[in-house]
Amino acid sequence: MAASGNSSGGGLLPELTQRTPILGLKLYLIILFFIVILVSTLLIFFICIMKRRMRMRVKHSSGTIPLVSKEESEMKSGEKERRRRRKSEEEKEKIGWGRRYSLKEVEEATRGFEEGNVIGKGGYGIVYRGILHDASVVAVKNLLNNNKGQAEKEFKGEVEAIGKVRHKHLVGLVGYCAEGAQRMLVYEYIDNGTLEQWLHGDVGPVSPLTWDIRMKVAVGIAKGLAYLHEGLEPKVVHRDVKSSNILLDKKWNAKVSDFGLAKLLGSEKSYVTTRVMGTFGYVSPEYASTGMLNEGSDVYSFGILLMELITGRSPIDYSRPPAEMNLVNWFKGMVASRRGDELVDPLIEIKPSPRSLKRALLVCLRCIDLDVIKRPKMGQIVHMLEADDFPYRSKHRTIEIDHVPSHAAVSIKVPYPARHVEPSSWR
Incomplete structure (x- = not known):
């Protein structure tokens, strides 16, 4: 049994060293050759994949092929559509009533309705000079609010009357503010008095x-x-x-x-x-x-x-x-x-x-x-x-x-x- 075990255990090396019909090469050389071929193939395949990814990244950075998934692409497309609609609605609003300003924006423009910014007073309100965030100069008319219902009526009448009017001899309406009891109109600023x-x-x-x-x-x-x-x-x-x-x-x-x-x-x-x-x-x-x-x-x-x-x-x-x-x-x-x-x-x-x-x-x-x-x-x-x-x-x-x-x-x-x-x- 012992002799038999030694014979089977040591018989593998002679088999690897035996010559084969392929060009008389030994078996272990042929095996080694196939291993090298396999590793080389895998290495070339890996290099090809890396080069392809590099090309895609370059194209993505130049704006030709987006390196995003289909889901991401659809999400971005939906966001663009929402922005387009929002911009369209804003443009429609500007054509009619002008832009709606918050009370905070108007307060900042007039420095808290500072007395030094008053450029006119009348029976229907006080007019202030203001500077908006985009540096444009405007005239802000703060309608008097002694009678809230009347102030709202005057505000509505004024905006309806001039919201869509555009003429070189009529003062243009830039926007308005309607917040709480406040009713204000924002006009283009005319710089040479009355x-x-x-x-x-x-x-x-x-x-x-x-x-x-x-x-x-x-x-x-x-x-x-x-x-x-x-x-x-x-x-x-x-x-x-x-x-x-x-x-x-x-x-x-x-x-x-x-x-x-x-x-x-x-x-x-x-x-x-x-x-x-x-x-x-x-x-x-x-x-x-x-x-x-x-x-x-x-x-x-x-x-x-x-x-x-x-x-x-x-x-x-x-x-x-x-x-x-x-x-x-x-x-x-x-x-x-x-x-x-x-x-x-x-x-x-x-x-x-x-x-x-x-x-x-x-x-x-x-x-x-x-x-x-x-x-x-x-x-x-x-x-x-x-x-x-x-x-x-x-x-x-x-x-x-x-x-x-x-x-x-x-x-x-x-x-x-x-x-x-x-x-x-x-x-």
């Missing part, structure tokens, strides 16, 4: 507002109001047209602001009946007595504003002699007495030509006609102010000047526009 400041402030012995600049301002205001009346549906009646609501930029371009009192008037309506609101001296007689409001009320207010531009006087001035306190009555009396050249603001260094002055005086008289039906449309007024030959057209009618002494009463021939004025002429 018309009221330039007409009635301390500007020195000579007004920077030359006659040509004043007529440019008048045309700009008329174009802005014409767009509200004739370029929108429903039309917008401002009902608080006055010099403090006209902003001026560095190039003296006028922009109509403050739509807190605006009313929407559909095409099927000729007027709306509403609580009388506005500023004393600018409100039309029929609106003050009946509460019936239409675009003719804005035309009357524009006529007063044009008188203000011509004379440099406020609509009501109790510091003047009794006969001159009311601008309209004094203005009519001076025209009736053929003293129109004396109406021109003495702070205007270079006086207007008789032709230009006559045109402006006649427009004023047509705008304040007591018969609202006879007042021109704002689009027509734009043409009247811009047309050099306006005072000499062939078609005339008579304007009666009332509220002047009987011995001074006269009739003035005032021409109608010769043609219908298309909106493109006042945009």
Whole structure:
């Protein structure tokens, strides 16, 4: 048994050293050769895989092939779609109501509504200068909130009226804030003050507002109001047209602001009946007595504003002699007495030509006609102010000047526009 065990145990080495029919090689050499072949194959396969992964990483870094799974790709695609929809919704919101700002954002922009940032005060709110996070400068109107329901109503009316309005002679709405009881509007910032400041402030012995600049301002205001009346549906009646609501930029371009009192008037309506609101001296007689409001009320207010531009006087001035306190009555009396050249603001260094002055005086008289039906449309007024030959057209009618002494009463021939004025002429 012992001999048999030794024979079987030691028989493996002779077998490995035996020569095989393959080139007479020994068995262990053939086995060793196959082992080397196998290891080499595995090594080459491993190197190929590593090189492939390296190529994929390079391509991924260059943006050609994303090294992500299908699930990850779908997740990223879904996120992109959500962002696209969110951006689209934001753009739609901007087109209509403007951006909605939080109270914190507005407070930061105005430095906590700092007194030094106040740029205007009125019966409907305080206006602050503000700087947003993107460094853009804005005007923030904080609506007064003594009566919360009324404040909300004014806020809603103002935003609805101007949210979608875009015109170079109307102050643009950037956004709004409606948080808790706070109601604020964020406007584009116009950097040259109000018309009221330039007409009635301390500007020195000579007004920077030359006659040509004043007529440019008048045309700009008329174009802005014409767009509200004739370029929108429903039309917008401002009902608080006055010099403090006209902003001026560095190039003296006028922009109509403050739509807190605006009313929407559909095409099927000729007027709306509403609580009388506005500023004393600018409100039309029929609106003050009946509460019936239409675009003719804005035309009357524009006529007063044009008188203000011509004379440099406020609509009501109790510091003047009794006969001159009311601008309209004094203005009519001076025209009736053929003293129109004396109406021109003495702070205007270079006086207007008789032709230009006559045109402006006649427009004023047509705008304040007591018969609202006879007042021109704002689009027509734009043409009247811009047309050099306006005072000499062939078609005339008579304007009666009332509220002047009987011995001074006269009739003035005032021409109608010769043609219908298309909106493109006042945009």
